[in-house]
Each structure stands twice: as C-alpha cells, then as structure tokens.
Amino acid sequence: MEKMLMIDYQKCTGCRLCELVCSVMHEGVSNPARSRIKVMKWESEGLYIPMSCQQCEDAPCMNVCPVKAISRDKDYGFLYVDYDVCIGCRSCVAVCPFGAMNYNDVDKKVFKCDLCGGQPQCVRFCDVKAVDFVDAGRLSFGKKKDAAQRLSAAQREAAALQASL
Amino acid sequence: MALDRKVAYIDLSKGEIEIRPIPLEVRKKFLGGRGLDAYLLYNHTKKGCNPLGPGNALMVSGGILCGTCASATSRTHVMAKSPLTNLIGSTNMGGFFSPEMAWAGFHHLVIKGKAKKPCYLWIHNGEIEIRDADNLWGKSVTETQWAIREELGDEDIKSLVIGPAGENLVRFANVMTGIKNAGGRTGMGCVMGSKNLKAIAARGTMDIKIAHPVEALEYNKRFIDQITSSKVNQTMGTLGTPFIWGATNTWGGVRTRNFQHNQCEYADDIEPERLDEIATETMGEHHMTGCFACQVHCRAQYKIPSGPFAGTYDEGPEYTTQCAFGAQPDTKNAVTVLTGNHLVNQYGMDCLETGSLISWAMELYEKGILTSKETDGMDLRFGNDEALLEMVERICYRKGFLGDTLADGGILAAEKIGKDSFEYLVQVKGMSNLNSDERATPALALNVATASRGSDHLRSRPAIDLYHLPEEVLRKIYSNPVPYDGPLTSEHTDYEGKPWQVFWQETCFMGVDSLGICKYHTTFLGPTLPNFEDWSRVLYYNTGLELTPEEIWTIAERCNNMERLFNLREGLIRDDLVKGDMLCHRYFDEPCTRGAPDVIGMTIDKEKFKKMLDEFYEHHGWDKNGVPLPKTLKRLDIEKEPSHLL
Numbered sequence: 001m002e003k004m005l006m007i008d009y010q011k012c013t014g015c016r017l018c019e020l021v022c023s024v025m026h027e028g029v030s031n032p033a034r035s036r037i038k039v040m041k042w043e044s045e046g047l048y049i050p051m052s053c054q055q056c057e058d059a060p061c062m063n064v065c066p067v068k069a070i071s072r073d074k075d076y077g078f079l080y081v082d083y084d085v086c087i088g089c090r091s092c093v094a095v096c097p098f099g100a101m102n103y104n105d106v107d108k109k110v111f112k113c114d115l116c117g118g119q120p121q122c123v124r125f126c127d128v129k130a131v132d133f134v135d136a137g138r139l140s141f142g143k144k145k146d147a148a149q150r151l152s153a154a155q156r157e158a159a160a161l162q163a164s165l
Numbered sequence: 166m167a168l169d170r171k172v173a174y175i176d177l178s179k180g181e182i183e184i185r186p187i188p189l190e191v192r193k194k195f196l197g198g199r200g201l202d203a204y205l206l207y208n209h210t211k212k213g214c215n216p217l218g219p220g221n222a223l224m225v226s227g228g229i230l231c232g233t234c235a236s237a238t239s240r241t242h243v244m245a246k247s248p249l250t251n252l253i254g255s256t257n258m259g260g261f262f263s264p265e266m267a268w269a270g271f272h273h274l275v276i277k278g279k280a281k282k283p284c285y286l287w288i289h290n291g292e293i294e295i296r297d298a299d300n301l302w303g304k305s306v307t308e309t310q311w312a313i314r315e316e317l318g319d320e321d322i323k324s325l326v327i328g329p330a331g332e333n334l335v336r337f338a339n340v341m342t343g344i345k346n347a348g349g350r351t352g353m354g355c356v357m358g359s360k361n362l363k364a365i366a367a368r369g370t371m372d373i374k375i376a377h378p379v380e381a382l383e384y385n386k387r388f389i390d391q392i393t394s395s396k397v398n399q400t401m402g403t404l405g406t407p408f409i410w411g412a413t414n415t416w417g418g419v420r421t422r423n424f425q426h427n428q429c430e431y432a433d434d435i436e437p438e439r440l441d442e443i444a445t446e447t448m449g450e451h452h453m454t455g456c457f458a459c460q461v462h463c464r465a466q467y468k469i470p471s472g473p474f475a476g477t478y479d480e481g482p483e484y485t486t487q488c489a490f491g492a493q494p495d496t497k498n499a500v501t502v503l504t505g506n507h508l509v510n511q512y513g514m515d516c517l518e519t520g521s522l523i524s525w526a527m528e529l530y531e532k533g534i535l536t537s538k539e540t541d542g543m544d545l546r547f548g549n550d551e552a553l554l555e556m557v558e559r560i561c562y563r564k565g566f567l568g569d570t571l572a573d574g575g576i577l578a579a580e581k582i583g584k585d586s587f588e589y590l591v592q593v594k595g596m597s598n599l600n601s602d603e604r605a606t607p608a609l610a611l612n613v614a615t616a617s618r619g620s621d622h623l624r625s626r627p628a629i630d631l632y633h634l635p636e637e638v639l640r641k642i643y644s645n646p647v648p649y650d651g652p653l654t655s656e657h658t659d660y661e662g663k664p665w666q667v668f669w670q671e672t673c674f675m676g677v678d679s680l681g682i683c684k685y686h687t688t689f690l691g692p693t694l695p696n697f698e699d700w701s702r703v704l705y706y707n708t709g710l711e712l713t714p715e716e717i718w719t720i721a722e723r724c725n726n727m728e729r730l731f732n733l734r735e736g737l738i739r740d741d742l743v744k745g746d747m748l749c750h751r752y753f754d755e756p757c758t759r760g761a762p763d764v765i766g767m768t769i770d771k772e773k774f775k776k777m778l779d780e781f782y783e784h785h786g787w788d789k790n791g792v793p794l795p796k797t798l799k800r801l802d803i804e805k806e807p808s809h810l811l
Contacts, residue, residue, distance in 0.1 A: 013462040015455040016261075021382060024234045028378040031268060033370035043344060044307060046448060046466040046478055106372075125386065127393050127460040128451070 012130035014048035018122035036113035053100040053113040061092035170272035178278030198228030200679030200724030202244040216248040217359040219279040228681015232267030233707035239457035247351040250595040259456035260346030265323040269369025285364040298363040328513025331358035337518035376709030406484040407437035417760015423528040427602040428759035429492035488600030489520020521597035593620035608663035625671035646714035664781035675721035
C-alpha cells in the first residue's frame with residue numbers, strides 16, 4: 001500500500017535532526033542547506049513546523065516543467081527529478097505552493113524529497129514522531145481519534161456537570 | 166570534513182583577522198571544544214593578565230564532532246580567564262550556534278584585544294567581518310538576536326550574545342543563544358562586555374563531509390536508541406531537569422536559605438509536576454524542546470501565568486533556576502521562579518550565582534550583618550518574592566550599594582561588606598556552589614571542591630553514586646577504558662574509592678566537552694549511556710580520525726592537565742579557601758538539618774576529605790600540592806608549555 005509523509009507540527013521539538021540525517025543520507029554531508037526537509041521556526045513563540053514535499057496528486061512542479069523532467073515513482077508515489085532531462089530553469093521552485101522544491105546554488109540543481117526511495121530517514125530518526133510515514137488510507141486516522149477523545153471527554157464533563165446540578 | 170574547519174584569530178584592538186587550518190597533530194592531542202580551548206588559553210594569555218583587559222583571550226568553539234552526524238553535537242564552548250574567579254573561566258552550552266559556525270567554516274575562534282566601540286562579529290561561509298554594534302548595545306538577549314537577523318536579512322542566523330549584564334560587567338554575566346541556552350558560570354559574558362563585543366553571528370551553508378556516511382547514520386541511530394531508552398532521559402524529556410529537583414529535595418539535598426537547610430519544605434508550587442502543569446496549560450501537551458539534533462528534548466516551553474510578565478514566553482526553568490528563585494531564597498512560588506528565569510535569560514546573567522548571592526545577602530540581612538542602610542531600604546528577608554526579583558534587576562544594572570556590590574561576585578562583595586560576611590559565603594575558588602547539598606555525599610563534595618572552574622557539578626560529578634548500583638556494575642563502568650582494581654563502593658556516604666570515581670568522571674566529561682556532545686548522552690545521570698568505546702567509533706565514522714578509547718582517555722587527561730597548569734599559573738593553592746580545592750567551613754562544621762535518615766546530621770569529615778584529596782591527586786599523577794609531576798607532564802607530552810602549536 002502507498003505510504004505518505006505525515007507531519008504533526010505540534011509534536012516537533014525543533015531539534016532539526018531530520019535536516020541533518022536528510023543531507024547525510026542524500027549527499028553524504030552534514031549541511032541543512034542540502035536537506036529536503038526544513039523546520040520553519042518562530043522561536044519567540046516556541047513554534048516549529050517541519051516543511052517537506054506533499055507529493056501532490058495534481059503536482060504543480062510536474063505540470064509546469066517545460067521538459068517533463070519530473071515524474072512519479074510507480075511503487076511509492078513520490079515525485080522525482082530526472083537530472084538528465086532537467087534544464088535547471090527553476091520553474092518548479094517558483095510554482096511550488098509549499099516551498100518544497102529547493103535549489104542548491106553549489107551544484108546549481110533543484111532538489112526535493114524522494115522519501116529516501118521508500119524509507120524516509122527523517123521519519124526513522126524522529127523519536128517524537130512529528131514526522132511519520134503512514135498508509136495513505138490512514139492519513140486522517142490519528143486526527144479522528146484525537147477529536148473523538150476530545151468529544152468523549154467533553155461528554156463526560158457535561159454528564160458530571162448535569163449530575164452535580 | 167569536520168577536520169578542515171578552521172581557527173580564526175581576531176584582534177579587536179587592531180581590527181585584524183587571521184584564519185588558519187587546525188593541524189591534525191593538534192587535533193590528535195586536544196580534539197577540539199573545551200580541550201583545545203584549554204590549550205589555546207594557556208598559549209594565548211600571559212600569567213596574571215587582567216581578565217577584563219585586552220590581554221585576556223576569549224575562545225569560542227565547537228567540539229571536534231560539532232555539526233557532524235554524531236548524536237547531539239550542539240555544544241558551544243567559551244573559555245577565557247574568569248573575572249569572577251581569576252582562574253580558568255569556562256562555559257558549555259547547547260542550542261544551535263556552534264553547528265551553524267561549523268557550516269560557516271569554523272570550529273574555533275580566539276578573540277583578543279578590545280574594540281574601541283561596541284561591535285559584533287559576522288561569520289559567514291569562510292569569512293569573518295567586524296561590524297558596528299552601536300544600535301545593539303543596551304538590547305536584551307533576544308532583542309539583540311532578532312535585530313541582527315533583521316540587519317543582515319537572514320532568519321537562519323544564529324548568534325551568541327550578551328545582554329545588559331555583560332555590558333555592565335557583572336562578573337557572572339552569561340553568553341547566551343536562542344531563548345535560554347545559557348553559557349553560564351565564570352562570567353564569560355563579562356569578558357565579552359569588557360571587549361565591547363556584543364555578539365557573534367554565524368550563518369553557513371558549507372558542507373561538512375562525513376567520512377563514512379552510512380555507518381555514521383546507523384551508529385547515530387544506535388546511539389539515539391541507547392540514549393532514549395534510558396529511564397533518566399525519558400523522564401528528562403518529560404519534566405526536564407526539574408525532575409532532579411523533585412527527587413533531590415525529597416531526599417534532602419537541596420540548599421535552602423543559603424546553607425541553613427538542605428531541604429525546602431512546603432514547596433508544592435515549585436515541584437516539577439506543578440511546573441509541568443503550567444507548561445501544559447500555557448503551551449499545550451507537546452511543550453518540550455531540544456538542542457540541535459538531540460532526541461532528549463529536556464527543555465520546557467512556558468508562558469508566565471500571572472504577575473507583571475503574564476503571558477510572556479520563555480523556556481526552562483532548570484533545576485538550578487528552581488533553586489535560585491525558589492528554594493534558596495525560600496520563596497517557593499512558581500510564578501517567581503518563572504519570572505526570575507525570564508529576567509536572567511533576558512539580562513544574560515547566571516541564575517545560579519544570582520540566586521546564591523541574593524540568598525547569601527538574605528542570610529546576612531537576617532543576621533544583621535547587612536541592614537536596610539546597605540539595601541537602600543529594601544526588606545531583604547527570606548521569602549520576600551518582590552525583593553528577590555528587584556535585586557535581580559539591581560545586580561544587572563549595578564543599582565544601589567548592594568546591587569553594585571553583588572555584581573562583583575562573592576569574594577569582592579565579602580571584602581566590601583566586611584564583618585564576618587565571608588563565613589556565610591558558600592563558594593569554591595570564588596564561585597558560588599551549585600544549589601545542591603553535598604554534606605551527605607563525600608564523592609560529590611570532592612567533585613565541587615576540585616572542579617577546575619570553581620564549584621561545579623558539570624566537571625566531575627559521579628551522580629550515579631546516589632543510585633546504589635551493585636559493585637560489579639560500578640566496576641564495569643569505572644574500570645574502562647583504563648584498568649582500576651582499587652576500592653569501589655555503592656555506599657554514597659562512604660569515602661572509599663570516591664576519588665577514583667571523581668577522577669574518572671572528570672576525564673569522561675573532558676572527553677565529552679572536547680568532542681562537543683551533551684553530558685546527558687554519557688555516563689552522568691544514567692549508568693547505561695555511551696562513553697569512550699562508542700566515542701572512538703563515532704569519531705571514526707564521522708571524521709575518519711582513528712583513536713582508541715584509551716587514546717581518547719589520554720587526550721582528556723592531557724586537556725585536564727592544561728586546565729590545571731593554567732590554574733596553578735594563576736595562583737591556585739591546594740587548601741586556600743578562595744583559590745584552592747577546598748570547601749568552605751560550613752560543609753565541615755554545620756550538620757544537615759533535614760531530610761532522609763542517611764542525610765540528617767551529616768557533615769563532611771575534614772581529615773577524610775583531605776585524604777580523598779591526596780588520593781585524587783595521586784590518580785592524576787600530581788604531588789601533594791596538586792601540581793602535576795614532571796613524569797606526568799612527560800607522559801602526556803605537555804612538558805614544554807606554552808608550545809604554540811596553534
């Protein structure tokens with residue numbers, strides 16, 4: 001079954017280990033500037049949000065590419081760049097609504113998340129599971145359960161309130 | 166490669182910058198971080214230099230693993246001669262600064278001289294620029310950082326800064342980064358202030374090549390699994406260091422009312438669970454945050470729930486802050502602790518020294534040694550929350566007699582206050598003791614007495630001594646990587662074998678500090694965590710440098726001896742109360758008043774303590790006065806220092 005990257009930013013501690021292991025996995029170097037995932041931070045509010053490719057169904061990067069260098073992996077569903085075809089025009093960088101298509105000014109190449117070919121290292125290393133890899137059909141399961149729990153707690157509180165009247 | 170990160174010499178008087186590679190032979194002798202800083206300090210300062218003069222050298226560094234794919238290589242180290250102790254000044258902090266400096270091409274900075282007017286350093290992809298900081302002077306810790314980002318137009322810049330306390334030359338001012346990552350103790354922020362250096366900003370996008378990336382990744386995963394599976398780190402990741410406060414206070418190991426009690430009673434409001442409740446109420450269920458690449462996430466986020474700072478965001482508090490603004494002044498109020506924490510974070514001032522000195526002044530006020538004349542009318546009694554917080558501000562801005570006096574640290578303050586104020590001061594080498602009470606634990610007492618930077622737990626504390634581990638477990642830990650077949654005992658009130666444990670921990674902590682990783686990732690609070698054997702591998706996978714566990718041990722010993730040589734050069738004398746390896750008289754004369762049966766009534770036996778000290782020196786290869794023997798220096802290849810390799 002196809003799996004998808006699911007980010008729960010509330011769990012993120014802001015440590016940026018995902019950025020580190022991403023660059024080591026793909027490039028053999030430590031350098032967050034080469035990471036496919038990046039934690040956006042509002043430090044004075046304590047808010048950290050990891051951003052990565054959503055692997056869109058109707059993907060703007062794929063649609064806009066003038067030389068059709070971007071295509072979808074048949075097994076895992078991620079979008080990848082064929083560097084033999086890519087002309088480096090950066091149209092995909094401009095069009096991505098999430099800023100998830102990056103440009104590396106050392107190699108002069110665009111780059112994006114490829115789910116590490118099906119075993120995303122950011123997920124493997126994130127101990128708090130702010131970044132998770134879940135079955136596509138179960139994406140909303142966690143949220144559903146949390147909401148159900150909140151509802152149930154509210155109902156119990158309401159019942160207790162009623163009983164005390 | 167991590168090994169190609171450079172050292173920069175910055176002369177602020179002349180405005181000159183020189184960049185040099187760090188030779189491999191130097192790495193093999195001192196690794197990096199604190200170890201190499203100790204070598205640089207000894208080589209770049211002259212005997213008796215004024216800590217606040219242009220002759221003092223300020224070292225800023227990351228460890229040899231800084232920025233690599235080893236676990237939690239976030240630590241930044243800052244070293245100089247201390248204006249608080251006139252001996253070695255050293256501080257080690259987490260956050261995100263040193264990895265950023267490594268991506269910008271540098272592992273070490275040596276900053277000398279004094280700028281004519283406020284300036285800051287801008288380190289960016291192999292280049293360093295000295296910039297004007299007129300518009301930053303006077304700004305708080307976070308204001309300074311955000312202003313630098315705005316000025317340079319990059320939100321990813323990480324800065325090491327001083328707040329108003331550093332500018333006002335408070336002798337225990339911190340260097341700070343982020344919201345609350347604090348380089349506390351020994352006043353390194355004061356040294357920055359004396360050089361008119363407001364900040365060091367870094368931003369880098371240079372690759373750090375990993376020698377064996379696949380192995381480095383896999384070993385990092387193993388490391389993390391080992392670290393996060395330990396109970397102590399799991400608790401740390403939920404409650405932060407306050408969890409230690411809860412356990413220690415229940416047992417009777419928290420200094421209260423300066424040194425009058427060893428337990429803070431009726432303190433429910435500052436228990437770790439209460440602080441956690443406030444963090445949850447104000448920041449939600451997921452309110453823990455961490456340093457670069459660390460999975461322990463031991464730092465809480467919170468908003469101050471009420472009072473004049475209600476709604477203000479900050480991070481912490483730590484164990485020490487609970488003591489400094491809760492137990493020591495006997496205020497026992499969560500809002501006071503959280504507010505005090507916020508103030509010292511924004512002023513850039515050491516919470517421990519601040520809380521300890523105010524509590525000392527409170528005891529002096531109680532005893533009539535200080536009166537309302539010296540306090541400018543303030544009712545400085547224990548338990549007075551308002552007076553406590555007001556004193557924090559007075560110290561930072563050197564307001565009034567007492568604010569100005571305490572800002573100079575305990576030793577100078579005791580000289581100025583006179584009478585028998587010194588008798589009540591709890592310090593070693595001129596630095597206030599940690600707010601824990603070591604009268605029931607000889608090993609921990611030896612640790613605070615001998616710590617190179619003055620009374621301190623992060624140089625050599627065998628904290629696992631309190632766990633009563635089976636002797637064979639202790640032996641497994643403490644006879645690696647070098648053999649030890651002397652006595653070892655699980656009994657924490659004993660004096661037997663403790664000098665070796667302190668010596669071992671001292672070597673272990675120097676190893677960690679030179680590699681640049683956090684102490685929560687080694688044998689400190691958890692007995693199952695990685696040390697020398699694992700470091701040997703992690704070093705090889707990340708940097709390609711092949712060193713055996715024994716070789717890393719010897720390097721750490723060498724670095725500790727460099728610190729010792731510096732302290733001896735600057736006047737350390739074994740039994741001296743101000744400049745020695747000696748505890749203040751209260752440890753020997755005043756028994757513990759509260760706590761568990763194994764604590765109450767305890768004091769340190771002075772004769773046994775001195776015997777421990779002798780034995781501790783012997784393990785080091787030092788003479789009875791604590792001076793390294795010629796054969797020790799020869800063995801460690803530091804006979805001819807300063808040798809100016811770098």
